[in-house]
Amino acid sequence: MFYHIKELQYHAKPERPDPVFAKKLQEVLGGQFGEITVAMQYLFQGWNIRGDGKYKDLLLDTGTEELAHVEMLATMIARLLDGAPAGDLEEAAKNPVIGAVLGGMNPQHAIVSGLGAMPADSVGYPWNGRYMIASGNLLADFRANLNAESQGRLQVARLYEQTSDRGVKDMLSWLLARDTMHQNQWMAAIAELEEKEGKVVPSTFPRQLEKRQVSYTLFNLSLGEDSALGRWAKGPTPDGCGTFQYVPHPKPLAPAPHLPPAPPYIFDTPPGVVTGKGPFVPPCH
Numbered sequence: 001m002f003y004h005i006k007e008l009q010y011h012a013k014p015e016r017p018d019p020v021f022a023k024k025l026q027e028v029l030g031g032q033f034g035e036i037t038v039a040m041q042y043l044f045q046g047w048n049i050r051g052d053g054k055y056k057d058l059l060l061d062t063g064t065e066e067l068a069h070v071e072m073l074a075t076m077i078a079r080l081l082d083g084a085p086a087g088d089l090e091e092a093a094k095n096p097v098i099g100a101v102l103g104g105m106n107p108q109h110a111i112v113s114g115l116g117a118m119p120a121d122s123v124g125y126p127w128n129g130r131y132m133i134a135s136g137n138l139l140a141d142f143r144a145n146l147n148a149e150s151q152g153r154l155q156v157a158r159l160y161e162q163t164s165d166r167g168v169k170d171m172l173s174w175l176l177a178r179d180t181m182h183q184n185q186w187m188a189a190i191a192e193l194e195e196k197e198g199k200v201v202p203s204t205f206p207r208q209l210e211k212r213q214v215s216y217t218l219f220n221l222s223l224g225e226d227s228a229l230g231r232w233a234k235g236p237t238p239d240g241c242g243t244f245q246y247v248p249h250p251k252p253l254a255p256a257p258h259l260p261p262a263p264p265y266i267f268d269t270p271p272g273v274v275t276g277k278g279p280f281v282p283p284c285h
Contacts, residue, residue, distance in 0.1 A: 002064070009068040010174040012076040014167040020104035021163055022080035024122055028159065028175075029073040031121035032131045033151035038182075039066035041132035041148065045141050048134055055138055058189065062182060069175060074117035076171055081115040139193045140201045146186040153179035199239040207241075216242040219250040 028034045042063030049056040108124055109115055119127040133144040153176060160172045197203040207215075216237050220227060225248055227233065233246040262268040272278025 008072055008075065009065070010072060010171065011167070012072040012079070012171050014076065014080050015165045017083045018080045018163070018165060018168075019106070019109065021159075021165070021168065022077045022109060022117075023104065023106040024159060024162065025073060025077050025080070026106070026118065026120055026124075027122035028152065028155050029070065029077065029117060030119045030127040031155070033148050033155060034121070034127070035066050035069040035073055035152075036119060036127050037131040038145070038148050038152065039063050039070055040129065041134060041145065042066060044132065044134035045138075045145075048136055049138075050136075055189070058185065062185070065178070069178070072171060072175075076168065077109075077117035078115065080168075081109055137202055139190065139197065139203075142186050142190045142193065143201075146183060146190065149179050149182045149186060153183065200241075212242075217245045217247055220246070220248045221250065 030036050040063075042059045046056050046059030046063060049059070106122075106124060108118065108120075112118065118124075121127070133141060135141055135144075156172055156175050156179065160169060160176065163169060163172075218227065218233050228246045228248070232244060234244050236243055261271045270278070
């Protein structure tokens, strides 16, 4: 079960209104790597674990904290919109300063959400569940979590540099610190799982069923051979099960595909038109 307390996890109070920055903050609230995404991602990963234990607890702890971050950002966005000019555009056009502010404001903040936050990104695209990953494989999921925290922290850092408001910077500083913790916790959990079950996901698929002759081969499929200089092109593989191979000029291993024509009721372009070799009767004949 969940319950809510009225106090915020950390301060979310700007020095002054800034509707343009409120629009920018929507990205780390409702964007692909925003707080709504990681909250739902961690909670569904935790709920989907078949059994209890430390991993489930970690996921639910962190997912619940991310809900607190959703609340902080929603509060900050609403406060940034307090007193924001929402009058008619004709009057705003007479004042270049107000016009510039209104020009960068998300009009939906005034029209749709009543000067409040929305579950959407910085250009108004609605948040959707396809952003989140909950596969049931903890190693795969924790790697996705590390990526989400990395991308999220990157975006928060960029926003930190785009404001001079000390109140906003204070909240972003908190979020940066928490993202540092979350990146480190997922790295620690990944390392623990890799030690137990290996590095390749899924670890339980029978390796004899894959084409192992190319399991550790890097194909050079671009001009030049700079990719041959990396750790991934020679030496033992990280999973400890093979040696990297580099193929500078890979050859195709299968013939060119030739698909039969689709049935007439599919109404594809007639084969004669596609190939230029066959008869085609125009529909008016």
